[in-house]
Amino acid sequence: MRRYDFVKNRKYAFGFSIAMFVFFAIMLIVNGITLDISFKGGTRMMIETVGEVDPNKAGELIEQAINKKVIASITKTYDAASASATIDMLRIDIAGNEPLTPEEEEQVKTIIAQNFPVKLESEKNENVSITPTIGRETLQRGILAVIVSMVLILLYVAWRFSTLGGFSAAACAIIALFHDVGVMFGVYIVFKLPLNDIFIATILTVIGYSINDTVVVYDRIRENTVLMKKTDQGDIVNVSIHQSLSRSINTLATTLICIVTLLIYSVSNNISSLRDFSFSLLIGVITGVYSTIFIASPLWLFWKERKQKALVK
């Protein structure tokens, strides 16, 4: 069986990734970024209920009606008038930079009144605008944390893989990480999925997964560089990728078993937070493995070759 030549065919992989990013950039201009209420803030409507209301269902219905991201829940307060009775309110959070228009508000009220036992004219009902629950500082600190950890990973990989030229290997690993984060963002933009705190968590997970994957292949290249001193660098990279391929695939397989199981369960039971979580992980883990095999190591080789050519000149 002829082995697939990752090094020779790298131009296709690079081309594919570049084309993909151009597509994402166009979609970014067309679609823009959708932010969830946790980043954007929005409007909170409180409507008194007089019977059983399923908040999950209510949220879905409103989402369909006004095409904005909605989180609904029920709050209970003990009634001041009688100790045993409670006042139940349906709490609807609607993401949006602008306050709800009167038409939208009317739409929400209509759809809720049609489907659930609520008191639209209660004096307890209110509409307030709320700020993002994930403040700007949380987001900034999160981004800062990712940048600092990337710099430290860069230093660590450069130190541990000095046989691979240190910095060049580390830089390629980081480029592969940016590739993965970019693809995850891209998919969210293309499908107009709202960015929220779950998305941040999955990006962090994928960064961990992808760097793991890249380091394992680098480890093989490092080992083979010592073992196969006379061999051409391109062959070493190819052999190393092939040797670690069954590991990459098997770990991907066990990880995908979990993600796909979660995805199926959450879609069939309509649990949006778990669905968002497993969907973005699915994308991230696949691109993580792809970037290790087709981007990080071949890119590193490309870098080395360019440098050697420059030296010869």
Place this chain on the structure above:
Amino acid sequence: MNDNRTFKLFIIVLIIACICLLAITGLGPENARIVKGVNELRTGIDIRGGISAIMQPVYDQGTEGRNVAQDLASARQIIEARLDAQGIYDKTITVDSTNNRLIIDIPWAANETEFNPRKALDELGSTGALTFQEVDDADQYTDHTQLKPTGRIVLTGEDVKTASAVTDQTGNYVILLELKPSGVEKFSEATARLKYKRIAIFMDDICLSAPTVQDRITSSEATITGRFTLEEAKALADKIRFGALPTKLEAVKVDSISAQLGKGALDVAVKAGILSFILVCIFMVLYYRLPGLVSVFALCGLVALQILVLSNFNISVTLPGIGGIILSIGMSVDGNVIIFERIKEELKSGKTLRASIDSGFKRAYVAILDSNVTTIITAIILYILGSGPVRGFGVTLFFGTLFSFFSAVTASKMMLQGVSAFGFAKNKWLFGVKKDKGGKTSEAL
């Protein structure tokens, strides 16, 4: 020698069994648990609901000259830090900008029976302003709980660099303050002037302690003593560390809030988790056979350890958090996969079983170490720099990676070496490698 290896196998299996049992049942009597099990896991607000409180700023001097919106934004940040310090990562704090109020949603504590949300919220809303004040001469012998602020301030929270809860020589919990240079100067001046007099330490207008100055203190460290429990000492230290709220907040309305998801959501996640676990185990056993079986044991221990960390650190677990645990089932076999692939390669190159296992582990070790260190770096940075959900993620990532590293390079290794001591294990087929007629080996499947 063989006996030794079998003995180690037995010990490791026993340890894993104990960890699993501990994770399921926990340890200790009901009201004073030593180890909390899976049932005491603190579930997040999306699963179990919690309380939603509306906090209104109270300005004693009126709002003139104050930027209320800005005060609320900084209060939000400080309250977030205070809750983070308690391991509550899944709260949401939002500013109701229509009415200038804070709305705080926090999950119920695990198995909460006598939780008093008012008290918790009053504490949360207290400004947490720390002051060291002179004591009137008339009050030199008054019990410190009776002392009222005199307004003659020696030090404020601004002069404190950091604070932590520690035990002193007598085993009591105290709060250790490290002072800024400005604080050292003031404190040294004050302790010289107030020798043999008392200095009262106030949190807002409650006196925590009022020690008598025995000598001039010129060092950068000071302690607050009092009859604190560990929790009280920690909570006070946190308040001092995160700074004072710009204004006092009062809970004007406290509601209980339902889980955002139906009650079935948790069951669904647990079912998905069990199914994922079974499928991963089947995959590992089918593909790697005997080593695969070993990794199944290691995986059991790993999941149990993770549950133990989450329940004993009181970290509230949201549905995506449970998703993260399930994901780690798939990701953490990675170390084992790297090792088993190596062992297969070594076996194929014609080495004996024992030599293959040893060199397989040895050669895989570096790869596993390097890949885990990079993840640990990320986890630590996320914990230090992140806040809220990012920080919670850092905690779980750190322990998940650490445990999977040790389970792969230690537990799996000892178990595999132990199993290989048995006669039946000499069959290379059990390691996914088959011997064909020509004596050459080739990969099975």
